[in-house]
Amino acid sequence: MTIETEGLIKETPLATALSERYLAYALSTIMSRSLPDVRDGLKPVHRRLVFAMRQLKLDPKSGFKKCARIVGDVIGKYHPHGDAAVYEALVRLAQDFAVRYPLVEGQGNFGSIDGDNAAAMRYTESRMTMIAQALLEGIDEDAVDFRDTYDGEEEEPIVLPGAFPNLLANGASGIAVGMATNIPPHNAGEIYAAAMHLIKHPNATTKELLQFIQGPDFPTGGEIVESHDTILQTYESGRGSLRLRARWEVEQGRFGTWQIIVTEIPYQVQKSKLIEQIASLMDQKKLTLLADIRDESTDEVRLVLEPKNRTIEPEVLMESLFRATALEGRFAYNMNVLDAKAVPGVMGVKAILRSWLDHRYEVLVRRSQHRLGVLDRRLEILQGLLAVYLNLDEVIRIIREEDEVKPVLIKTFELTDLQAESILNMRLRSLRRLEEEAIRHEFDELSSERNDLMALLNNESLCWKKITQQLKEGHKLFGSGPLGKRRTIISGEPAPVDVVEVLEEVEREPLTVILSNKGWIKALKGHNLDLTTQKFKEGDHLHMFLECQSNDRLCIFGSDGKSFNIKASDLPKGRGDGQPIRLLIDLANDAMMLALFVLDETAKYLLASDSGRGFIIEGNNLSTDRKVGKQLLNLKDNEKAAYCLPVQGDYVAIASTLGKFLIFPVEQIPELKKGAGVILQKLGKAKPKFMTIFASEEGLMISDKSRKRRFEELQDFVGNRAGVGKKSPNWLRG
Structure with missing residues (x-):
């Protein structure tokens, strides 16, 4: 505080002061807490978690570290918030029933679909998955910008390179000030296919993209029961809602009896609370077609529903449950994200894919330019080293006889400062003939690579061809096999089932x-x-x-x-x-x-x-x-x-x-x-x-x-x- 401003009181209307401070709080919440970035699909806390795990060298092939250590690094270096909130974010990234493609591999108790909480962070351990590693790919190669952390002692990435389409693949949800976001997870293989189609056909419509992206793909499976037109309208506007049902099958018993087995429940529904809800409605005699419910789940969901009598149609029983319980729900779409300029907005699926591809293009160009700089530096050093072998005796003489070796070397052989420094730092064992051949071979290889990079940077179509190749590799890694198999069935609107007459017969009194x-x-x-x-x-x-x-x-x-x-x-x-x-x-x-x-x-x-x-x-x-x-x-x-x-x-x-x-x-x-x-x-x-x-x-x-x-x-x-x-x-x- 200077002498001029000491004790200064500035009169400001209360409404103005409140609005300015509230606006600052709202912007902070929107940009730094609640909305994901369209480029890497992460909120700041998730981005900082992944980056901190990288700094701790917790790659997929390394050992695990205590979650308390990771959370401590995150809140100490990057994210000045409560440890409980950061640990909850870490836990969710490891739950395969909460995120479609986990970014964290956990060891220990990380909760369950029943709603059980994870163990304390001093007991659990974790490391990154290959998907998190893909999000970080190229971060050391000037692929993205960095900024100072809150205390100015460290640097953190503004956005990750994002080789994996995380926003659509894992979805996001959050409530900011005056706005919210709710994006469901999708199938990564379908996203890669749609992205490659968009590269080949930049004017493709959302309807064409939906030939590849069928709809949401929830980690807990289930069944989407909506018409194609409804799905199309939702993905074009970025807003809407789709009906999600549990998946079930009929299991036949003896003497004509049967029971229903629920094998998949809707996304974000806790199994224990679902069972409590159904049991409560049975006690209130609001589910008069259902006789009993049992939970026979192991690692897989298995809920057994017994009808009141075997004359009831299974479809009628399930329709009554869909109407009254969380076995059916709606997922509300609100694809509200931050664009590349940190401006919030609702995007359709095409705009999201386009933004991600534009980010991948920028990452490719920046990584290529960074690699080009590395090559130029190395080639410059190699040219200097080759000059040594051509005039080895003179170089030795200068080193032995001259007082100021470096300036003389530069003047005699017309070297740069970097080349002269490299020659002086060279070991005697490197003066072998074999080393000269290795340097010439390396020089030729790097020169060829430099020419390829120059051609790539000067040709946009070659850049998109390179990105397409990266997408194919990503599709092979994450879009196929057990991990890439679609879990949620996309069905049309279900045939109407009239349960009124059946319910009236059972319930009417x-x-x-x-x-x-x-x-x-x-x-x-x-x-x-x-x-x-x-x-x-x-x-x-x-x-x-x-x-x-x-x-x-x-x-x-x-x-x-x-x-x-x-x-x-x-x-x-x-x-x-x-x-x-x-x-x-x-x-x-x-x-x-x-x-x-x-x-x-x-x-x-x-x-x-x-x-x-x-x-x-x-x-x-x-x-x-x-x-x-x-x-x-x-x-x-x-x-x-x-x-x-x-x-x-x-x-x-x-x-x-x-x-x-x-x-x-x-x-x-x-x-x-x-x-x-x-x-x-x-x-x-x-x-x-x-x-x-x-x-x-x-x-x-x-x-x-x-x-x-x-x-x-x-x-x-x-x-x-x-x-x-x-x-x-x-x-x-x-």
Whole structure:
């Protein structure tokens, strides 16, 4: 701090100061932590781990070293973060169920597909795999740029040479600030083939590249069940999602019995948690087609699923499990990566391949230029050494007699400083005739190699030919054999399997849903129950009840204009107090429940507010899986929803609190998906006292105790929507 700035206080608006600091944090997270580089497919922590292992000489043929030693070097020299986070990154690179092509070979307990944690880093050992070595190939040959580490004492590579297509082969996932990435692993052999095709046909489309890259290839296998068009759209845009299922087979038993064997589970699903989920759903009687599940896994996954009875079709049983459990899931694509200029962006598969190939081209040119410099230096030395053999006696004389040997040698034989230094450092044993022949042979070989390098650097097509040869070698190493064999099957969209009828037969049982005035809900088995014997909490009483089936979906419509859905099977059962409804749905504290009914998605309903506005909505629009509900009726200030009525008739009857009665045809009300609705009756300062929908041929009945009024008796009150209506009849005022 200088004298001029000491004690200086600079006033800055808080918003400006916060935005500057938050932006700096966001950029740091995006560029230095969460997003991979498109060139080598690594995040900084993974790159530093691989580089540190190289510095420790942990190549595939060397011995193992303790992971604690590796983590210590990484956090001490390159990555100033917690050791736990660095060790977790190291462990993941060694797990063959987490990464398709491990970069680390582990020795010891590195966790399992069951979700078991790895042993502490003081117990485990590791070294690099051949794939990690391929990523580093050429790093000593000026293939990439280096930068100072955080403390300025070491240097680290900005990016690795990346002879292996790591980004697509192993994928990546991460959450930054304001953005995220999620890239699945792919088959390396397919990537190499697609890259070679792109070199030969630079204008190839994504559709052409997908003739080679079929889709994701997860380390845990599984089956992708999506159409080719969906996969194409996902790979073109870099965004989308694909359905991934477990693989299974039917194993026949004695006397016509059978069981299902699950041999592969979806990627990133922990087997132990999957079994817990299925067992829990069985206890809740939500998997009524399944009798038992057993884990008979060894090194390979083997989950045994037993059906309730042998008459159930295996496809139906599996479809019910796919719908309810993690045996089926979706992998969301978000190919968000850092390009060569460290700018984040979402790339399609062609752009990713193109960026990787451009990086390989740059690496080839830089390595060639570095090799050319090495050759020029060596050839210069060899020329000087050959001059020694041609004038050996004179060189010996100069060395023996001259005080300043080096300048005299340079002047006498027109040598460079490097040549003179090499001659002076030469051993006497090198003066043999045999050595002269070896130097001439080496000079000829290096001269030939230099000519080849010059030709390569001056011809772009030769560079791409060389890269193609490197890709073929990579394909042979990593794209074939057991490691390169595709594990995930790519199938089309599965044939629809209707499990509803089967589930209804197994699950269907009569229930009576009881809702108390204070919002406690429960379900009792059976219909036509005597509800007068039901007991409630002190001060509470019956508000409404509903007879339904256990597989019905119930709809609740609240005074805030929202619809909520609950599965009848999810309701607490028994003769206790039940459960507060607000634990099942996020109904506002100031909102009331106006209606509780079995949702019929093919039916229509009239939604109306207490200001006399409303519209008709189809039942499927009342359906929602969100606990917070679905806003359907838009309300103004001091306005509430008042009615949710099934449209079972052709006329609407409305009576206001100021004694006006109006009947008009249902067809005058518009159908909407949501909104504020239209005026049903002009109420002024009044509120609707009564609203119903009735069939004209059956007549209108106000209550069970009243007389049914024929439509002919109501003609004086029939008008159009948005009318005021006429004075209510005496039989309606009571």
